[in-house]
Amino acid sequence: MCIECLKLPPLHRHCDLPAKIVIMASEASSSKGEFDIYQTYRKILDDEEMSPPLAAILSLSQLMVESNAGTMFELVKELHDGAEELKRHTTNPISLNAGCELFIAFVTLFPHESDSFAELKTELVKQGQKYAKEAISYRNKIAELMLDFIKDDSVILTHSYSRVVMRALLHAHKTKRISVYVTEARPRGLGVKTHEVLTAVGIPCTVVLDSAVAYVMDKVDFVLVGSEAVVESGGLINAVGSNQMAIIAKAAHKPFYALAESYKFHRLFPLSQYDLPTHNPSILSFPSLPPRPFVTPPTTSGVSPPIAKSGIDESLNVTPTSSSERSMSAEMTAKNPDVDYTRPDLISLVFSDVGILTPEAISQYLVAMFAG
Numbered sequence: 001m002c003i004e005c006l007k008l009p010p011l012h013r014h015c016d017l018p019a020k021i022v023i024m025a026s027e028a029s030s031s032k033g034e035f036d037i038y039q040t041y042r043k044i045l046d047d048e049e050m051s052p053p054l055a056a057i058l059s060l061s062q063l064m065v066e067s068n069a070g071t072m073f074e075l076v077k078e079l080h081d082g083a084e085e086l087k088r089h090t091t092n093p094i095s096l097n098a099g100c101e102l103f104i105a106f107v108t109l110f111p112h113e114s115d116s117f118a119e120l121k122t123e124l125v126k127q128g129q130k131y132a133k134e135a136i137s138y139r140n141k142i143a144e145l146m147l148d149f150i151k152d153d154s155v156i157l158t159h160s161y162s163r164v165v166m167r168a169l170l171h172a173h174k175t176k177r178i179s180v181y182v183t184e185a186r187p188r189g190l191g192v193k194t195h196e197v198l199t200a201v202g203i204p205c206t207v208v209l210d211s212a213v214a215y216v217m218d219k220v221d222f223v224l225v226g227s228e229a230v231v232e233s234g235g236l237i238n239a240v241g242s243n244q245m246a247i248i249a250k251a252a253h254k255p256f257y258a259l260a261e262s263y264k265f266h267r268l269f270p271l272s273q274y275d276l277p278t279h280n281p282s283i284l285s286f287p288s289l290p291p292r293p294f295v296t297p298p299t300t301s302g303v304s305p306p307i308a309k310s311g312i313d314e315s316l317n318v319t320p321t322s323s324s325e326r327s328m329s330a331e332m333t334a335k336n337p338d339v340d341y342t343r344p345d346l347i348s349l350v351f352s353d354v355g356i357l358t359p360e361a362i363s364q365y366l367v368a369m370f371a372g
Helices: 002-008 015-029 037-045 052-066 072-088 095-111 117-135 138-147 163-173 190-200 211-218 242-251 330-334 359-370
Strands: 154-159 178-181 205-208 222-225 229-231 236-240 256-259 339-342 350-354 355-356
Touching: 015 095, 015 229, 015 236, 037 052, 037 072, 052 072, 052 117, 072 095, 072 163, 072 211, 095 117, 095 229, 095 330, 095 359, 138 163, 138 256, 138 350, 154 163, 154 211, 163 178, 163 190, 178 211, 190 205, 205 211, 211 242, 222 242, 236 350, 242 256, 242 339, 355 359
Parallel strands: 154 178, 154 222, 178 205, 222 256, 256 350
Antiparallel strands: 229 236, 236 339, 350 355
8 A cells, every 4th residue: 555655646745645654654663663653743743844733643544554453443442542642742732632533533433345444444544644645735725715815915913933824925925915014922932933934035024022912903904823723612722822912903803814724623612721731730820939037017107118229128138130131031931821712702714724614613513524
């Protein structure tokens, strides 16, 4: 089967996935010949165009190739175990979860007339790889759908760095004049990467402070963001800061559009930020401080304790930092979330390879997709 796959003509430089996965699988195997699903997953992600859900689908496909399962029950159990292994090594498993869910549902619901389980497993592997190969083109479909909503001389606000958003902007740039504001997106600063790519191709682009989103909102025509996952409520999980952008866009009566490949549709129904799988007690927690010593109040009424010229109580013994030193430490950054949840009522439309959907339509699509 793999030899036949290698004969398939590549659609573009990222589409020769069957050949790539075979090479990665052999490299990820240990000296004992054991398949390491996480190492395979990491090697697939070395390709910058590959997103976590697709990498998870390809990794699980290769797990089936390596599997010795003799029944469907054993195979599905191995897939669940493989998915758990991937999640265990990932601090933010949301988009990875979406890919794993989709692939396991596909295997479970796959219609077949095979005479033997070996033939069925071979067909499942072939179809899984075929899906991943086709899924690479989904961003192009989304970019084409988005094109009609981008008018000449549009001013667009985007957030951080998103592969599908970049594809849409670069596609629009071929035929239309556009200008882009992009948030810095701290702490990783991926907005700077967006700025570099857009500027290199001639798209006017300005980086905006995360705290200046409200300031710039009146200058833009609409907001365009990517996604880590689109959930059953029709809401969006994306890089932290997306939610506040949506709130400000709603207040300013500006459309807020989300772009999402269908393999990022996730059976998850968060009601708040604290329902996300990535939330844990350490996020935004207060540090444990030693108890303050008891200070006897002054006996003279009407006399205040002495105040330093800086306006800081000298008893606090605080040494002011210089402006160059006033930045978040790694410990401070670690206490902040990587992603946030945007409610469906703040989202105008979701552009996907399956069409242009309202947030309300997302739930219906998810039910149909996982019901077979």
